[in-house]
Amino acid sequence: MAQRKLEGKAALVTGAAAGLGAGIAEVYAKYGAKVCMVDLDPAVEATADHIRELYPDAELVTVTANVADRDAMVAAAKLAHDTFGSLDVACCNAGVCRLAPFEQMSDEMRDFHIDVNIKGVWNTCQAVIPYMLDEGRGAIVIASSVTGDIVADAGEAAYAMTKAALVGLTKCLAVEYADRHIRVNCSQLGYARTPMVEKMAVESNPDNPEAAIDDIAVGVPMKRLARPDEVGELFAFLGSDEASYITGSQIVIDGGSTLPETMSIGTN
Template identity: 35%
Template sequence: MLLENRVALITAGAGVGIGHAVAARFLEEGATVVITDAHAKRTEETAAELGEQFKCEVLGIPVDVTQRDQIEGAVARTHEKYGRIDILFNNAGINKLEPIWQLKDETWDLVMNVCLRGTFWAIRSVVPHMMEQGKGAIVNMASAAGWLASSGGEAAYSAAKAGVMGLTRAASGELAGKGIRVNAIAPTVIYNPFLERIYPKQMFEASKKRNPMGRLGEPREVANLALFLASDLSSYITGEVISISGGSVVVP
């Protein structure tokens, strides 16, 4: 199994989307998994569900990634319990659609804090442990929105995800010589029932029509890429931002 005897910490790993799919995929490959989420009940329920499904312990820790002490506490608790942290999957993110001329400071700050600052805090907290081990893999969730212009009020989100891309490259350069790889995944629209509460239905249909493959991506497809980047299959890959878009990034 690709992740046997490895400990993976996943932010925003509860719910029904990419984080949950990544947690399940890592468990399938033998990892010990710790999930965090801002919703305490959902974190507890998801950890119990995954633990029952895979017949193992899954630790769930409620964490608001906009609170540095909570991130640092989750990292410390994970290391204290398992003695190591081999993989960090930074999945926490948020998007609020506001045209740039109506974009409120509080919206900008929230999106930046969740998507970028929280990612930075998690990396900074986990790296000392990985340095002690002499090895580690960090996978950040960026977005095609960090590359592509949007007409849908995503200025804050696009800026934050572009920042994640820059942070990924900067961190990879600093950490490559310490045995720590840092990469990012940049998806376009990945289907998630939760997103239907944020985006209008016609947006999903339009995305399908524009996509060269004629469909949206699935969370498990992103999880497969995360597994590749977290495992030794990608042992000579660092500093990369990999698009998963069904071709829509190269064929707009």
């Protein structure tokens, strides 16, 4: 049995219906956390049922809500706290990416990214921090990306801008709440096999999206994309007491994809 390093902790995970969020929620349940799973997609309940099948003792509650709606996130945080008696960890995972040439990117597409990727994290943090302040402790893990802060691809202007903004938010909140025992860190993921990446692959190569995904793996030294549960393990570590002296950090989890200088020079 896995070490129960999140035993007794209550966590809120956004974007929990599929992909990374589902992987995070599953790993949190594995380590004994009580989890409030939030997603705009009602399929979040089916995801919770799947996790209950894997871990029959898992304590889970689901909320269908839009992270861009501040009142909805306040209500979700309250439900988590009232259900579990505490709110110790927030995993701000919900995010979107739509590709378009910059000169063709509409205001609506730009604002869609801002609403979910920036305002969604902002709203989640503002909803959970009052409970953490009352309890005198807490951990927030924000899903940023290597995109924007370290690297970028063409067509990702809105996504890159919003994910880079989360690095700044992470650092500011880490400083602001350090002496009140709330830690704030961010993950910087490369590519994982998720519904979002599969949609990006269709946008990149409509005729053969699998080729687009295969080409991503070619550029990764480990020659594969991440699994959602691998990302969940990082979120679990950062949410646990094992990371008690880590705050304001940007932790890259990309299989080494940001390391190579070129794809053609070298001895391999």
